Structure formats: structure tokens, C-alpha cells
Amino acid sequence: MNNISKHISISSNNIRRWGANPRIYILGILLCIFLWNYISPILNFSKIMGYRVTPWIFPFISDFTYTHMMMMFGIVFLFCDAPFMNEEQPYLLIRCGRTQWAMGQILYIMLGTAIYFFFLAFVSMLMISPNMFLNNGWGKILGTLAQSNAGEAFNIQLPISYAIQSMYTPIQAFGLSFILQWCAGTILGLIMFVINIYGKRSMGAILASVVILFDIAIEYEFKSYAYHFSPVSMARLTILDPSGLSQRPSILYAYVFFAVAITLLSGIAVLSVHKREIQVLPPI
Template identity: 85%
Template sequence: MNNISKYISISSNNIRRWLINPRIYILATLLSILLWNYLSPILNFSNSMRYRVTPWIFPFISDFAYTHMMMMFGIVFLFCDAPFMNEGQPYFLIRCGRTQWAMGQVFYIMIGTLIYFLFISFVSILMISTNLFFSNSWGKILGTLAQSTAGQAFNIQLPISYTIQSLYTPIQAFGLSFMLQWCAGTILGLIMFVINVYGKQSIGSIVASVIVLFDIAIEYEFKPYAYHFSPVSMARLTILDPSGLSQRPTIIYACVFLAVAITLLSIIAVLSVHKREIQVLPPI
């Protein structure tokens, strides 16, 4: 229990530094602009049809290849300063030891990713709040956009997937997509942490960016079976095949793959801190 409190102390210290980090405000602004660009036409459509829209937007934002890619690049931008060795970290490193310090950084990546996607979920709901109503169904607006071309007249560029609506309830889709996004984002953060411990900070960001782009590359260059090796791709609901009858990964496979990857990368992250000299780095 004492160890967990130390992990939380280390991770919360990193999160508190967000308040004085201009990079965080830039990221929040860019994400807000991205979301408004895709959600404002849906709000206009809702106002025109005189039907309120339900809040279940996140599964479609996280499923669309472009917005999904930009969200994952946001994770790269958020954790590009891994292994987070600022001027205050030597104190925690000496006080807690390498193992607990490394675990604190792993906790930070997990908690930071959670906050990141909670922010996206909250802002997406906030942007349609002027014409919002809560329901455990998809609602007429999202249902109409999924089953017709009505949105073209309003320049709605965010695809509202009928496949998602037919396979999942709104709560199922939101919960599953949020969990998968969190797992994929955590994996990217851990990969950057491990690589940057051994090399320059830019290398981790480059590798993570390649992993993000691999999702797009599979769609155009590889067979669907390649999705089995793309953690970023497995965070998109329409990539997964619940029936298991196609070459795409199943939900169970994706959950097991992502969980094992997070566990292994967390262990490697802790071991890597023991093997390398960690130096104080300038803020990014």
C-alpha cells in the first residue's frame, strides 16, 4: 500500500506540471479545433432536423481513421518528453529508488492517457451540449446519419458507422472503444519511455509515429490479417470482428494482445531504468 502511494505521488507530480507546460495547452487547443471541425456540422444537422442528439459520439470519433490517427499523434505529443526526467525527478529517484520511480512513471503514462481520453470525451459532449439529450439508445440523429446520406447536405465528414450501431449498444460501444483507446495510448507512451531511456527523445516519438501510421498503411498496402499486429488499429471498433469469421482480430484477441503488451512493456520499462543512467533533460 505504501508503494502504491509513492507511485501515485510520482505520477501526480508529473500531472501537476501540466499546468505550467505550454505543450499541454497547445495540445488541448488543437484537439478542441479538431473536434469542433467534425462535430459542429452534426450539431447544425440536429438543429435543422429539430431533434436532439445523444452523447454517444466518442465511438465514432475514435473509429474514423483520420480523427483516430490525430488522437494517437496527440498521445505522441503528450509523452514526447519521456522518460520525464525534469529537474524535480532526481529527488523522487533518490527518495523512492529506481524501481518505484519507474513504476511511478508507468502509472503516470496510464493516468495521463486516461485523462487525455476523458478530456476528448468531455469536450465532444460539451460541443453538442446545446442540443443534447441523454438516452440509452443511439437516437434519431445518429441513427439517421448511419443509415442515410442526409449528412452530406450539411458537410458532415465524420462517418457514423451503422456497423457499430448494429453490433453494440451505445454504452457498450462507448465503454469498449474508450478502454481500447486507453490501452493503445498507454502502449504508445510505454514504447516511447523504453526507447527514450536507451536513446534520444526524438527516437521514441519517431517509432511511436510509425506505429500510428501503420494503421493507415494496412488499409492500403497489407492484408487485413496485419491488423493482428497493430495495437493502434485494434482500438477501432470496425477493425474488430466479433464473429471471428474474417481475417480481422476478434475483440477477445485485441483485449488479450493489448493487456499483454502493456504488462510486458511495463516490466521492460522498470528493468530499463535499472540498466541505464537517467539524466535530467530540458523541458520540451
Template identity: 30%
Template sequence: MEVLFRANQVSRYNLKKGFENSRIFMILVIITLFLVDNLVPVLNFCRSVNIPVAPYAFVFVINDVVFQVVLFAGLLGILCDAPFEDDSYKYMLPRAGKLGWSIGQILYILKVSFIYLVVIIGATIIPFIGNMCISERWGKIWGTLGRTSAGMEFHLSLGISNVVLESYKPANAVVISILLEYACFVWIGLLVLFINKLAKKAIGTVVGAALVLLDICIENDWVEWAYKFSPISLARISTYSGFALKFHVNLSYGTTFFIAGIVILSILCIAANYTDSIDLTERAKICRTKRMFNLE
């Protein structure tokens, strides 16, 4: 329990430090504005036909390859400074312990990924406030945009997946999409943390960007066989009702991929922190840091 307490303190410190960073704040603002701006055509269509829209835009956002590229670019921008070691690192580590510090970094990724996901979900709802209706079905708006060319008349850039409309009930699609997207955020975050820590350079961020490009290649039928190894492709529920089925990629496979990957990457992240050799002298500085960060 003491280790978890210290780990939580480390994650809280990282959150405080992170959200004092103007870079992260700007990324969240840019992502929000991007989503709101691209959902305005849906709102305009709603107003033109005088029909409210069901609040399921999030599902279609994360099933659009281009939108996923933007969202994961934002995530990499937030996590690019992994393993989050600043000048206080060598003073905090002795108080938190290597295990506490390692778990704290993992908790930070879990927390910041959740916050990022909440911001995205919120941004997909904001444009429709006052023009929404709760429905157990997709509704006429999403159905029309997905099955006709009506979206082109309103310059809609978001792709409304007919596969999703035909294969999933809205409630199931929302829950599964949220869980898969969150799992993918955490998976990518842990991968970046592990590789950056091991390489002591931002190579993990580059690998994360390569995975984003891999998803684009798969979507363009260049490397279809890579569905099994592409976390971003596996985060889209449309994957499990499309061409990926011929490669035996289904929802059970995707769930196993993310759970196993997160567990393995968490263990690797913890192990990577034990490769460091820190000079634990200057006890006065350590004690001062103890009081500063309350890492008892």
C-alpha cells in the same frame, strides 16, 4: 506500500510539471477545438430536422481513421518528452528509488492518458449541450447520418460507421470504446517510454508515429495482415466486425493484446530504469530535494 507512495509522489510531480508546460495545454485546446469544430455539422443537422442527438459521438470519433490520427498525434505530443527526466532526476531518484521512480513513470502515463481521454470525451459532448437526448438506441440522427448521404449536405467530415450501428448497442459500444481507447493510449505511452529510455533519444516517439501510419496503411488495404499487430486498429470496435475477422481478430484477441502488452511493457519500463548508473554523491542536494518534493 512505501514504494507505491513514492511512486505516486513521482507521478504527481510529473503531472504538475507537465501541466505547467504550455505545450500540453495547447495540445488539449487544439484537440478540443478540432473535435468541436468537426461535430458542428452534426449539430446543424439536428437543428435542421429539429431532433435531438444521442450522446454517442465519441464512439464514431474513435472509429474514424483520420480522427484517430489526430488524437494519437496529440498523445505523442504530450508524451514526446518521455522518460520525463529533467534536471531534478538525479536528485529525485535516490529518494524515490529506481523501483519507485519506474512505477511513478508508469502511473504518470496511466493518469495523463486518463485525463486526455476525459478531455476527448468532453469535447464530443460539448457541441450538443442543449440538443441531446438520452436513448438506449442510436437514435434517428446517427442512424440517418450512417445510412444515408445526409452528412454530405452538411459537410460532415466524420465518418459514421454503419458497421458500428448494425453490430453494437450504444451502451456496449460506448463502454468498450472507452476501455479500448484508454488501453491503447497506455500501450502506446509505455512503448514510447520504454524505447526512449533505452535509446536515450526520441526514437520511441518515432515508433509511435509509425504505428499511426500503419493504421492508415491497414485501412487502405495495403497490409491487411497487420491487424494483429496494430494497436490503433485494435482500439476501434469496427475492426471486430469487419475484414479483420478473416485474420481471426476479435474482441477477445484485442483485449488480450492490450492487457498482455501493458503488463509486458510495464515490466520492460521498470527494467530499463535499472540500466542507469547515477552518481549518488552530494548528499546535501539530495536532502534538499527530499524536502522540496516531499519524497519521504
């Protein structure tokens, strides 16, 4: 229990420092502008049609290739200062020990990623709230946009997938999408943490960006089976095959892949903290 309290203390200390970090505010503003660009046409469409829209926008934002890519680049921007060695960290490292300090930083990446996607989901609902109604179904607006080309006349750039609506209930799609996004974002954060311990901080961001862009490369250059090796791709619902009968990864495979990858990267992160001398770095 004492070790767990140390992990929580280290991670919460990092999150508290967000309030004094201009990069966090810049990221928040950019995300709001980004979301409004895709959500406002849907809101206008619902007002013109005279029907309220259900709040289940997040699964579609996280599934569209472009919006998903931008969301993942937000994770890179959020954790680009890994291994988070500010002026307070040497004292925490000495007091807690390298293993506990590393575990606290890993917990910070996990919690920070969860907060990041919760923010995206919450803001997307908040933006749709002027004409929103709560319902456990997809609703007429999202249903119409999924089954027709009505969105083209209203400049709706966000594809509303009929495949998602036919395979999942809104609650299932929202929950599964959030978990998958969290897993993929955690992996990106851990990759940057490990790589930045051994080299310049820019190297971690570059490698994480390559992992993100691999999703697009598969779509245009590789066969569907390559999705089995792309954590960012497996965070998109339409990439996964619930039946497991196609070349695409199944939901079970995605869960196992994420669990193994997060565990392995966490172990490497702890070992890396033991092997390398970590220096205080200026904030980004």
C-alpha cells in the same frame, strides 16, 4: 501499500506539473479545434432537422481512420518528453529507488492517457450539448446519418458507422471504445518511454508515429490479418470482429494482446531504468 503510495505520488506529481506546461495548453486548444471541426456540422444538422442528438459521438470519432490517427498523435505530443526527467526527478529517484520510480512513471502514463481520452469524450459531449438529449439509444440524428447519405449535404465529414450501431448499444460502444483507446495510448506512451531511455527523445516519438501510421498502411497495402499486429488498429471498433470468424482480430484477442503488450513493455521499462543512466532533460 507504501510502494503504491510512492507510485501515486510520482505520477500525481507529473500530472500536477501539467498546469505549468505550455505544451499541455497547446494540445488542449488543438484538440478542441479538431473536435469542433467534426462535431459542429452534426450539431447544425440536428438543429435544422428539429431533433436533438444523443451524446454518443466518441465511438465514431475514435473509429474514423483520420480522426483516430490525430487522436493518437496527440498521445505522442503528450508524452514526447519521456522519460519525464525534470529537475525534481533525481530526488524522487534517489528517495524511492529506481524500481519504484519507474513504476510511478508507468502509472503516470496510464493515468495521463485516461485523462486525455476522458477530456476528448467530455469535450465532444460538451460541444454537442446545445442540442443534446440523454438517451440510452443512438437517437434519430445518429441513426439517420448512419443509414443514409444525408450528412453529405451538410458537410458532415465524420462517418457515423451503421456497423457500430448494429453491433453495440451506445453504452457498450462508448465503454469498449474508451478502454481500447486507453490501452493503445498506454502502449504508445510506454514505447516512447523505453526508446527515449536509450536514445534521443525524438526517437521515441518517431517510432510511436510509425506504429500509428501502420494502421493506415494496413488499410491500403496489407491484408486484414495484419491488424493482429497493430495496437492502434485494434482500438477501432469496426476493425474488431466480435464473432471471430473473419481475418480481423476478435475483441478477446485485442484484450489479450493489449494486456500482454502493456505488461511486457512495463517490465522492459523497469529493467531499462535499472540499466541506463537517466539524465535531467530540458522541458519540451
